[in-house]
Amino acid sequence: MEVQISIFDIIQPEETRLEKCLMQGSGFAGGVVRIIAAAENYGRDQFADYLKKEFGIGGHSIEGGFADHDGSGYSIRMWRQEQVEKVNWKQVADTYYRLIASGRLPADEKDILEIERIRRKYGRLPEPTARCHYPFMEKHNDEIEAWKAAGCPERQVLV
Numbered sequence: 001m002e003v004q005i006s007i008f009d010i011i012q013p014e015e016t017r018l019e020k021c022l023m024q025g026s027g028f029a030g031g032v033v034r035i036i037a038a039a040e041n042y043g044r045d046q047f048a049d050y051l052k053k054e055f056g057i058g059g060h061s062i063e064g065g066f067a068d069h070d071g072s073g074y075s076i077r078m079w080r081q082e083q084v085e086k087v088n089w090k091q092v093a094d095t096y097y098r099l100i101a102s103g104r105l106p107a108d109e110k111d112i113l114e115i116e117r118i119r120r121k122y123g124r125l126p127e128p129t130a131r132c133h134y135p136f137m138e139k140h141n142d143e144i145e146a147w148k149a150a151g152c153p154e155r156q157v158l159v
Contacts, residue, residue, distance in 0.1 A: 037125035
């Protein structure tokens with residue numbers, strides 16, 4: 001019996017624009033590591049709330065367009081197109097869960113090494129606080145004091 005294989009059985013579907021944007025993290029240092037830690041520690045609703053805080057209000061340019069995020073969600077607007085792709089934070093959380101489960105996140109070698117280092121040292125990724133210094137990244141005392149002065153909870157900056 002001859003088996004026919006379609007080219008579509010071999011080629012992975014191209015990442016969506018949303019996935020490409022989200023794989024970059026929140027745009028803040030350590031964002032991907034914190035996002036993965038939050039995904040591992042929180043349920044869907046709490047994870048969605050965390051993402052809203054991690055991303056905050058802002059945006060950045062992307063290839064061929066612009067990505068915006070605010071309290072209502074994440075949107076992608078392509079140049080010369082009227083259509084805006086808009087998703088709420090629960091949909092963003094679902095996309096992150098899929099990216100992590102499929103092994104596509106973390107994608108950056110630096111983030112992979114940092115996650116492995118933290119897991120070796122502590123056995124897991126502890127719960128993060130949005131945009132505060134990741135709790136177990138080793139830093140100099142003067143930097144830790146600066147983070148405390150900036151309002152990060154002490155449990156998040158102690159090494």
